[in-house]
Amino acid sequence: MGLTRDFFIYLSQNKALNSGAKRWGLKMGAQSVVAGTNIKEMVESVKALNAHGISATIDNLGEFVFQKEEALEAKEQILAVIKAIHENNLDAHISLKPTQLGLDIEYTFCVDNLREIVALAHEYNIFINFDMEDYGHLKPSFDIIDELSVDYDNIGTVIQAYFYESEENIKRYKDYRLRIVKGAYKEPENLAYQDKREIDQNYIRLIEYHLLNGKFTSIATHDHQVINHVKAFAKKHQIPKDKYEFQMLYGFRKDLQLELAKEGFNFCTYVPFGKDWYGYFMRRLAERPQNLNLVFKQVFNKRTNTLLGIGAGAFIAGRVSKKN
Numbered sequence: 001m002g003l004t005r006d007f008f009i010y011l012s013q014n015k016a017l018n019s020g021a022k023r024w025g026l027k028m029g030a031q032s033v034v035a036g037t038n039i040k041e042m043v044e045s046v047k048a049l050n051a052h053g054i055s056a057t058i059d060n061l062g063e064f065v066f067q068k069e070e071a072l073e074a075k076e077q078i079l080a081v082i083k084a085i086h087e088n089n090l091d092a093h094i095s096l097k098p099t100q101l102g103l104d105i106e107y108t109f110c111v112d113n114l115r116e117i118v119a120l121a122h123e124y125n126i127f128i129n130f131d132m133e134d135y136g137h138l139k140p141s142f143d144i145i146d147e148l149s150v151d152y153d154n155i156g157t158v159i160q161a162y163f164y165e166s167e168e169n170i171k172r173y174k175d176y177r178l179r180i181v182k183g184a185y186k187e188p189e190n191l192a193y194q195d196k197r198e199i200d201q202n203y204i205r206l207i208e209y210h211l212l213n214g215k216f217t218s219i220a221t222h223d224h225q226v227i228n229h230v231k232a233f234a235k236k237h238q239i240p241k242d243k244y245e246f247q248m249l250y251g252f253r254k255d256l257q258l259e260l261a262k263e264g265f266n267f268c269t270y271v272p273f274g275k276d277w278y279g280y281f282m283r284r285l286a287e288r289p290q291n292l293n294l295v296f297k298q299v300f301n302k303r304t305n306t307l308l309g310i311g312a313g314a315f316i317a318g319r320v321s322k323k324n
Helices: 002-013 015-028 039-050 068-087 107-123 135-149 166-172 196-213 224-236 254-262 278-287 291-299 302-323
Strands: 055-060 092-096 128-130 155-160 177-181 216-220 244-249 267-273
Touching: 039 055, 039 068, 039 267, 055 068, 068 092, 068 107, 092 107, 107 128, 107 135, 128 135, 135 155, 155 166, 166 196, 177 196, 196 216, 196 224, 216 224, 224 244, 224 254, 244 254, 254 267
Parallel strands: 055 092, 055 267, 092 128, 128 155, 155 177, 177 216, 216 244, 244 267
Antiparallel strands: none
């Protein structure tokens, strides 16, 4: 599993492969996991989910933002998405990454961009979720949340179960709406659990803590065993259904998504859209390689396999080089 995880993380961070995927776009079959390349297509996808009683958290995909022009373009796109949610009366909110808005460029520049986004969303009563990235971006991302929370209450974030400090952070942010995930980046053993069993155990601990003590809990998982555990735990502790929701990725386990919504549970689908889908998708495979089985026939074709083949060759060569 370690090799598989490392391989997909490598692919997610490879700029050449990201560029190739962007050029081929939906010709690679990405429509199975990405809800369109533009706002119009995304809106139709969200309307289809809403028709089944499923809400959406919308991610305007973007990778490797190191130029102010790119960050400003991303900001304008997200502002347009907020307006589209409002104008189309969608049951949806926003998920975004601070790095896409300039965190790797300049902290103050990033805060200004995010403030503009959060302010417009607040005006329309739309929630903004700050996705967490690798450990190097963790503290500045939390700092931004602390700063913006002084003026706005429509902000939440993500707690990643593989970090040792996640228990401390979930207590610190218990009064926020939180999405709890296992984690999708490669982190060193001095910062994060490496063993799947330990990650899974901490994941359950964090979920249970926030269900009992937190504001609102988004449980992001495709694992039916985790879902069944949460159902039983919530029933035992008389936690009302309006205090939590289940989340899954767009295009994954569609039948289970519909089943949970029909059972009366709050359900939210993570809806990515745009041309920069490749890094996002590879991290999902790194996070849980079993996801590969869920979408393999839908997504992978000759061109995809060519990219994976190139990536595998570079990845293996890199590992051999390091060993020598």
